Amino acid sequence: DVSNVMMIWALLLAEQKVVLQAKQPHILTMAAETLHALLFPFSWQHVYIPILPARLLDILQAPVPFLIGVDDQVLGMAEKMAGGGIPDEVVQVDLDRNEVLCGEAQAQAVVLPQKPYAKLYKALLPYCRAPNTEEGTSGNASSAFRMAPPPDVEVAEHSGRSVPLAEMTDEAVAEAIRTVKAAFLRFFVSLMAKYQDIMVVPPSEIKQPSAVDF
Numbered sequence: 001d002v003s004n005v006m007m008i009w010a011l012l013l014a015e016q017k018v019v020l021q022a023k024q025p026h027i028l029t030m031a032a033e034t035l036h037a038l039l040f041p042f043s044w045q046h047v048y049i050p051i052l053p054a055r056l057l058d059i060l061q062a063p064v065p066f067l068i069g070v071d072d073q074v075l076g077m078a079e080k081m082a083g084g085g086i087p088d089e090v091v092q093v094d095l096d097r098n099e100v101l102c103g104e105a106q107a108q109a110v111v112l113p114q115k116p117y118a119k120l121y122k123a124l125l126p127y128c129r130a131p132n133t134e135e136g137t138s139g140n141a142s143s144a145f146r147m148a149p150p151p152d153v154e155v156a157e158h159s160g161r162s163v164p165l166a167e168m169t170d171e172a173v174a175e176a177i178r179t180v181k182a183a184f185l186r187f188f189v190s191l192m193a194k195y196q197d198i199m200v201v202p203p204s205e206i207k208q209p210s211a212v213d214f
Contacts, residue, residue: 028069
C-alpha cells in the first residue's frame, strides 16, 4: 500500500538495512529494481542483492546498509542460523503479506516534509494496493510511521482502485510509469531546490588545507 511503499523508500534514503521477502524470486527482483529506480537522481551506494544465494547468508550480519531480496527457502535457512538469523536492526518487508517489520524507533525516525509528502502520496495512491484490513497484522510497522495520509484523502480512496498490469494496455502502463517516476522526481526537486541556502562555504581568506574542514 502507499504508506508501506513510501516508508520503505524513506528508510532506503536514510541508508537502513532492508530485506525484501517473497515466495517468488521474480517478485523480489521487480520490487528491488523498482525501489532502486525510485531513488533517482540519487543511487544506492551500498550492498544490493535482489536475490540472495544461500552461500551469502552471512552478509545479513554485515554492519553496513543493504537492500537484499530473500526467498522463502533462504529465509528458512537464515532463521535456523546460529545467532538468531536476521538481526533486529534489519527492516523486514514481506511483499506477499504487505507488511513492514522494523523497530518502532526506526519507523518514527523517518520524517519527510509534509507538503511534498502529501503530493507524492496522492500521486501513488491509484497504483498501490489497499492497506491491510485483516486482524493479526499488528506487526506492520506502518502504524508507527509518523507520516500520516494527507487529511483530504478519504478512506474510500484506499479501496484499491488500481487495475492489474495484465489488464492494462501498453499505453496505460507507459503512462502509469511516467506518472510515478515524475512524482518521485518532483519530490526530490522540491526538496533540493534551495540546497545552496543551507551550505556553509569557507570564507575566501581561508585557504587549503584548512578549508577542507568545511
